[in-house]
Amino acid sequence: MTHRKSLSLNWRRIPERYQLLGNECATCGAVFFPPRALCSKCRRKGTLEDKKLGGLGEVFTFTAVRSPPEGFEHQIPYVLAIVKLKEGPFITGMVTDVEPQEVSIGMPVRSVFRRISEDGKHGVINYAFKFVRA
Amino acid sequence: MRKVGIIGCGLTRFGEHWGEGFRELAGEAGLAAIGDAGLTGKEIEAIYGGNMSAGRMVGQEHIGALIADQAGLNPIPATRVEAACASGGLAVREAYISVASGLYDCVIAGGIEKMTDISTEQAATTLMGAGDQEWEMFFGATFAALYAMIARRHMHEYGTTEEQLAAVAVKNHEHGSLNEKAHFQNRITMEQALNSPKISDPLKLYDCSPISDGAAALVIASEDFIKRHKKEAVWIAASAQASDTLALHSRKSFTTLAASVEAGRQAFKQAGISVKDVDVAEVHDCFTIAELLALEDLGFAKKGEAGREIAGGRFRLGDSPTINSSGGLKACGHPVGATGVKQVIEVVDQLLCRNGKRQVSGAEVGLTHNVGGSGATCVVHVLRR
Numbered sequence: 001m002t003h004r005k006s007l008s009l010n011w012r013r014i015p016e017r018y019q020l021l022g023n024e025c026a027t028c029g030a031v032f033f034p035p036r037a038l039c040s041k042c043r044r045k046g047t048l049e050d051k052k053l054g055g056l057g058e059v060f061t062f063t064a065v066r067s068p069p070e071g072f073e074h075q076i077p078y079v080l081a082i083v084k085l086k087e088g089p090f091i092t093g094m095v096t097d098v099e100p101q102e103v104s105i106g107m108p109v110r111s112v113f114r115r116i117s118e119d120g121k122h123g124v125i126n127y128a129f130k131f132v133r134a
Numbered sequence: 135m136r137k138v139g140i141i142g143c144g145l146t147r148f149g150e151h152w153g154e155g156f157r158e159l160a161g162e163a164g165l166a167a168i169g170d171a172g173l174t175g176k177e178i179e180a181i182y183g184g185n186m187s188a189g190r191m192v193g194q195e196h197i198g199a200l201i202a203d204q205a206g207l208n209p210i211p212a213t214r215v216e217a218a219c220a221s222g223g224l225a226v227r228e229a230y231i232s233v234a235s236g237l238y239d240c241v242i243a244g245g246i247e248k249m250t251d252i253s254t255e256q257a258a259t260t261l262m263g264a265g266d267q268e269w270e271m272f273f274g275a276t277f278a279a280l281y282a283m284i285a286r287r288h289m290h291e292y293g294t295t296e297e298q299l300a301a302v303a304v305k306n307h308e309h310g311s312l313n314e315k316a317h318f319q320n321r322i323t324m325e326q327a328l329n330s331p332k333i334s335d336p337l338k339l340y341d342c343s344p345i346s347d348g349a350a351a352l353v354i355a356s357e358d359f360i361k362r363h364k365k366e367a368v369w370i371a372a373s374a375q376a377s378d379t380l381a382l383h384s385r386k387s388f389t390t391l392a393a394s395v396e397a398g399r400q401a402f403k404q405a406g407i408s409v410k411d412v413d414v415a416e417v418h419d420c421f422t423i424a425e426l427l428a429l430e431d432l433g434f435a436k437k438g439e440a441g442r443e444i445a446g447g448r449f450r451l452g453d454s455p456t457i458n459s460s461g462g463l464k465a466c467g468h469p470v471g472a473t474g475v476k477q478v479i480e481v482v483d484q485l486l487c488r489n490g491k492r493q494v495s496g497a498e499v500g501l502t503h504n505v506g507g508s509g510a511t512c513v514v515h516v517l518r519r
Contacts, residue, residue, distance in 0.1 A: 013268060034269050061290070061388060063282035064335045065274060069259040072274045080279050080334075082383045090383040092270045100335065105290050116273060126272065 010126055017128035020111060022089065024051040033089040055111030056134060057085040064100035071117040079103050083131055096130045108134040135234040139360050139367030140517070142171025142353035143479040148467030149317040151347040156192050156248040161204045163349035163472075164244060171353040171365065175205070178353070179238040181212040184225030184245035185471035190260040192248050201244060218264030219420060221245060222350065222474025223504030223513035229354045230373045230515075239359040245475035246349035257345050261470070264507035266381035278342055278421065280382050280508045282334040285423035287388045289336065291438065294426065296336055298441030300327035302422035303340045303464055305450055310461025312451070312492040317346045317467025341422040346467030350475035352482075368482045371499075372404035372516035382508045391509035394431035398514050401501070405516040409433040412455045412516075413497040414484045416477035418505040419462040428503050429457065432514075456494045459484060474504035478515060485519045 013034075015021040022033030026047040030039060033053055039046025062081035065072070072078065079095040081103070095103055096114060109131035116126045144166025146159050154162070160183070168175050181202055189195045198212035215225040222245030229243035249257055258278075262271045265280060288294045304324055310316040322340060330339035360367045376396035379385055385392065402408060409432060417432070419425035426440035434455065435443050443449070449457035460466040460480040463473055481500035483489045500517045 010272075013272075017272075061283040061287040063279050063286060063337075064332070065276060065279050066331075066335070067258065067276065067278060067333045068255065069262055069271070069274065069276050070255050071259075073255065075274070078274060080273065080275055080283070082283055082388070092266075092275055092381070092383050093273050105286070128272070 007124060010124060018113065020053040020055050020129060022051050022053050023048045031088045033085065033091055051087070053085055053087050055129065057083040057109055059095065059103060059105055059107040059109060060084045060090060061105060062095065062103050071119060081131065083109055094130045095132070097132050110134040136236055137357040137369065138230050138233045139355060139357065139369045140352050140478065140482050141355050141360060141365040141367050142167045142169070142173070143482055144168070144170060144351045145315055145476060145479050146349045147315045148346045148348035148469060148472070148476070150250045152250070156188060156194060156246065157200060157204045159248060159347060159349040160201050160244065160246050163246070163351040164201065164205045164242060167242060167351035167353050173353065175207060177240045178207055178210060178242055180210055180232060180241045181205070181207065182215055182225040182229040182232070182241065182243050183212065184215045184221035184223070184474060186216060186218050186221050186247060187260050187263065188248065190263070191257070192251050217511040217513070218506035219418070219468070219470045220474055220504045220506030220511040220513050221471040223477065223502065223515070224375065224474065224511070226352065226354070226475060226478055226515060227373045227375055227513055229352070230370050233354055233356050240353065240355040242351055243354055243475060244349065244351040245472040247469035247471040248347050249345045249469060250347050254345065269381055276334065277508070278334040278337055281421040281423050282337045283382070284388050284427070284508070285336055285421070288423060288426065291389055294438070294441040296328060297324065298445045299336070299341055299422040300324050301445040302419065302425045303327045305444060306419060306458050306462040306464040309451055309459050309492060310465025313461050313466060316461045316465055317344055318461070318465045337421055337423070343420045343463035343468035346469045348467060348469035348472045348476070350472045350479055352475060352478060366486065368485045369518045370515060371518045372401040372514070374400035374404060374514045376400070376512050378510050380507065380510045389427070390437070391427055391431050391505065391512060393509050393512035394428060394503065394505065397512040398432040398503070401514040401516050405518070407499060407516065411499050412501045413499050414456050414459060414481060414494045415501040415503065416458055416460060416462070416480050417503040419458060419464050420468060420505070422464065424505065425458070425462065432501070432503060451492055451494065459489070459492045459494060474502070474513060477502040477504060478517070481517050485517060
């Protein structure tokens with residue numbers, strides 16, 4: 001890929017992607033991950049506070065990606081899932097250290113810190129959470 | 135709001151156009167539409183052009199101006215409309231609003247995408263821009279992956295099977311085989327569909343719409359204009375649009391598209407009809423599972439039943455309603471910005487009884503359903519003879 005992304009595009013997401021930093025609305029109790037600038041339920045009446053999530057959850061649905069986008073060619077097949085986190089939010093992420101046929105809906109998972117992708121030979125290496133079997 | 139009708143249609147063949155570029159395709163569809171309406175072009179007051187990503191696919195932005203330039207229609211206003219794969223449907227809606235409001239009497243709604251000038255991986259990455267770049271795409275999601283996760287959940291909750299998904303592809307290829315503008319004009323068997331390579335489990339190659347080039351255009355006019363110029367028209371009885379969260383994971387349900395439910399509900403209300411009145415519909419089958427969701431969300435099938443219905447032979451040409459007589463996105467092809475406009479053209483041609491081998495006899499009410507991304511935008515139109 002010749003087109004390279006800017007450093008700041010991913011740098012500004014480090015707290016969320018490295019430490020699972022979401023937020024919680026003090027008004028209605030809704031937990032958001034990724035964090036939102038506005039509570040989508042209370043809107044103006046909401047008050048958002050930082051909330052660090054524990055990274056425990058279960059696979060709600062999943063797939064094995066065999067036709068990859070740019071930057072993921074060397075990882076196929078990889079398991080991508082929507083995980084229901086214990087605190088409530090659903091989040092998209094890879095499930096790693098597991099064969100696609102071993103994954104099932106309801107499988108308990110926990111987050112780990114991993115390399116996600118490389119932006120070409122000379123670009124940034126992106127890191128964030130992935131999930132492994134809990 | 136004024137009564138608005140469609141008086142001309144123009145469509146390029148969908149497929150891989152190695153010899154024609156973005157501008158040639160746009161020009162071909164636009165000129166065909168103006169010709170079909172029996173106009174010279176001088177009557178056109180504005181252009182609305184649906185396009186998702188010319189900037190990434192051919193390195194060209196400023197599409198509105200380019201289309202007006204190529205059509206020789208300067209200095210009329212020309213506006214690009216973008217809502218990912220719903221760009222075309224939204225261009226039709228913006229054009230409709232501009233005429234219904236009384237601002238213009240006669241405009242063009244077009245849609246175009248030139249997708250084969252980049253690699254499949256680049257196209258997958260570009261299309262994924264319709265999802266959440268920071269929280270889906272960053273983690274390696276593709277659109278096939280998102281719809282695969284919807285399919286897996288639909289199978290889990292309703293017992294939908296891979297055979298039922300394959301039946302959607304078989305039906306739509308059957309329809310596509312009767313459409314000389316379709317990207318794929320070959321029939322396929324259940325075995326071919328089920329044995330095709332896995333793209334993103336449980337979706338296989340034949341569960342996915344192709345990467346296509348193509349353009350489509352409509353001439354849209356007010357009732358006054360249509361009467362004054364003595365034109366034959368198909369009337370826009372409803373135009374509805376709804377939005378939902380950009381990321382699939384933020385939704386309340388992954389087995390229904392809330393934007394489809396809402397846009398459908400509004401459209402039926404505007405048109406004063408129920409789903410039972412629809413004779414022919416083009417729904418957004420970017421993946422086979424998406425056709426099942428559309429049928430359920432719009433009310434053509436009960437929740438969780440669409441797969442069984444299609445596998446049982448429903449919604450084929452000859453059945454009422456006929457779904458995706460053009461071949462749908464699956465077989466007709468999916469040049470994303472053009473798709474929503476092509477859907478309207480297919481229904482107009484059905485209502486005007488000029489659809490040749492795939493004519494649905496006696497069709498009076500038609501519906502189009504165009505989805506952007508994994509359901510963050512939905513545009514529904516109801517058309518009447």
